Amino acid sequence: MFKKISLALTGALVCLSFNATAAENWRAWNIHNDGHPNTAAMDKFSELVNEATKGEVTVEVFHGGVLGSQPDALEQVRLGAIELGNFNLGPIGPVVKEANLVSLPFIFKSVPHMFRVLEGEAGATIAKAMADAGLQPLAWVDAGARSFYSQKPINTPADVEGLKIRVMNNDLYTSMISAMGGNPSPMAFAEVQQALKTGVVDGAENNFPSFKNVGHYEVTTHYSLSEHLIIPECICVNTAKFAALSPELQDAVRGAAEEAALFQRELWAVQSEQARKDVEAAGIKVNEIADKGPFQKAMDKVYEEYLAANPDMAKLVEMAQSTE
């Protein structure tokens, strides 16, 4: 009798603990607010994961960067304190060298070219290096092209001379601004609006949706289409947490990320055009740059110095440049 009860109890306990370990409740970091395409895409991802795993994996997304700055959140995901995030590859460069390929100015001819490079051998190399560093990409998402904005139009590198320009945290961006004669100022995204408003910086650079979503257009007057950086983003997960899932759950989570990424790319196309119209309607003057040649030429020095210090990156650069 006693044996029977204790067996039944053990069975119940085993069952309980199985359920407890089977349900994975993950937290996801997102820097954007409502109204940004990535916020909608991350919400969609959360829904899709829940559906595809029948609730065995749940993802709670924290928007607006409330879980910390991007460099901090990257560290948190690598350590497993936060499981997931929608990260820009720019701030990943200082942590994962291979990811820096995408932070070389003008490395990609267009957004489709960038995706073709990511879908090829270069992308596989970057993804593996990121996974080895604890940040496994599940899908790549669009972040358009980044251009300068300030209180005056920028048409040539000489127009950047003497300007203090906010950049994301990556030495390649400080070299990029210095090579144009400007003063780079690495700063967290959350601080940029105030810095522009108070004149701590004279300008910054970003894509239209981010320029609009956090109100940078309210404190600047000109957006100049330099399109000097085309930096992809990822939905990235802590590598060990992902590896601990069953193969079926891994497929389900990856599938959800891929579907959310497709959704994001479509939304991006529509909303970045809309963001441009909205900021123009609010008074921002957008100028095309007739000849980007001088900007590209100014980057020769950045490439030379970078490749001299990182000769092992030459192969990835060559792969990107030879991709049609």
Ligand code: BDP
């Ligand atoms: C946005 C990216 C975001 C970056 C931000 C920035 O989506 O990940 O943190 O730019 O400039 O476009 O810091």
